[in-house]
Amino acid sequence: MGLDFSVVPPFAGALLMGALWTIAITVSAAVLSFFGGIVFAVIALYSPLVIRLPFRLFAWLFMGTPLLLQLFLIYFGLIQIGVDLPAFVAGVIGLGLHFAVYNSDIIQAGILAVDKGQYEGARTLGLSRLQTLRKIIVPQAVRSVIPPIGNNMIALLKDSALVSVIGVAELTLSSQMAISRTFRPFEFYVAAAACYYVINLGLEAGLRRIERRIQLAR
Numbered sequence: 145m146g147l148d149f150s151v152v153p154p155f156a157g158a159l160l161m162g163a164l165w166t167i168a169i170t171v172s173a174a175v176l177s178f179f180g181g182i183v184f185a186v187i188a189l190y191s192p193l194v195i196r197l198p199f200r201l202f203a204w205l206f207m208g209t210p211l212l213l214q215l216f217l218i219y220f221g222l223i224q225i226g227v228d229l230p231a232f233v234a235g236v237i238g239l240g241l242h243f244a245v246y247n248s249d250i251i252q253a254g255i256l257a258v259d260k261g262q263y264e265g266a267r268t269l270g271l272s273r274l275q276t277l278r279k280i281i282v283p284q285a286v287r288s289v290i291p292p293i294g295n296n297m298i299a300l301l302k303d304s305a306l307v308s309v310i311g312v313a314e315l316t317l318s319s320q321m322a323i324s325r326t327f328r329p330f331e332f333y334v335a336a337a338a339c340y341y342v343i344n345l346g347l348e349a350g351l352r353r354i355e356r357r358i359q360l361a362r
Contacts, residue, residue: 148328152335155322159332162318163339169235169314170301170347176240177300178293181247182282188252190277206245212306214238219310235307243300250292254285287358294351301347302340315339 152159187199206214219234229237258281266276286293308317319336323329 147331149331149335151326151328152322152331155318155326155332158318158322159315159335159339162313162315162336163343165232165312165318166301166304166314166340167343169232169239169307169312170297170304170343172236173239173243173304174297174300176236177243177247177296180240180244181251181293182286184244184248185251185255185285186277186282188248189255190273203245203248206242211238211242211303212309214242215306215310231307231311234310235304235312239300239304239307242303243296246296247293250289250296251282251285254289255281257288258284290351290355290358294348294355297351298344298347301344305340 184199184203187195188203191199215235215238218238219229219231222229222234262280262284263276266280267273271279304314305316308314308320311317313321315336319332322332326332
């Protein structure tokens with residue numbers, strides 16, 4: 145039996161909807177992972193020991209366990225204690241927290257790279273510690289680590305396929321549903337790969353534009 149890509153166009157609408165769900169979950173999780181990474185970085189560097197130690201355990205759990213297991217725990221595990229999250233929300237939280245921990249490490253390095261004299265100067269001018277971090281230190285740190293964070297965003301896009309296992313009808317699951325009706329896996333997986341590639345190109349273009357604006361603003 146040869147290849148027959150003519151089976152793909154009748155399912156173009158389903159694949160497009162799956163691609164839109166993929167974009168939605170990627171963008172939502174990326175925003176959560178970015179701001180979560182900033183919060184986690186500040187906690188890791190400046191919080192009291194009683195807060196910092198539990199956070200280190202939390203970070204270790206997210207770094208030391210598979211993302212797929214984390215999605216299962218959030219979606220299927222939390223319901224055991226009465227927290228019933230929609231699949232989309234569970235997927236966003238799982239992806240967002242997973243990559244927030246990795247972004248935190250990157251942002252911590254960026255914060256530590258900022259000249260300590262700027263921190264001392266801000267405190268001398270009367271800014272509180274929180275104001276100094278929010279207005280001076282963190283913005284500089286984030287600007288310097290946009291490229292590696294961008295790499296994490298691309299990885300997040302690829303890993304978004306994992307949310308198909310908890311029932312989010314994103315691109316991978318949409319392709320699998322089409323395959324179950326046509327029994328043509330190769331054609332639909334190629335179509336899905338092409339869609340992921342196009343989305344990835346758009347994400348990379350957006351990240352390059354952000355990097356150029358940051359370079360011009362310096």
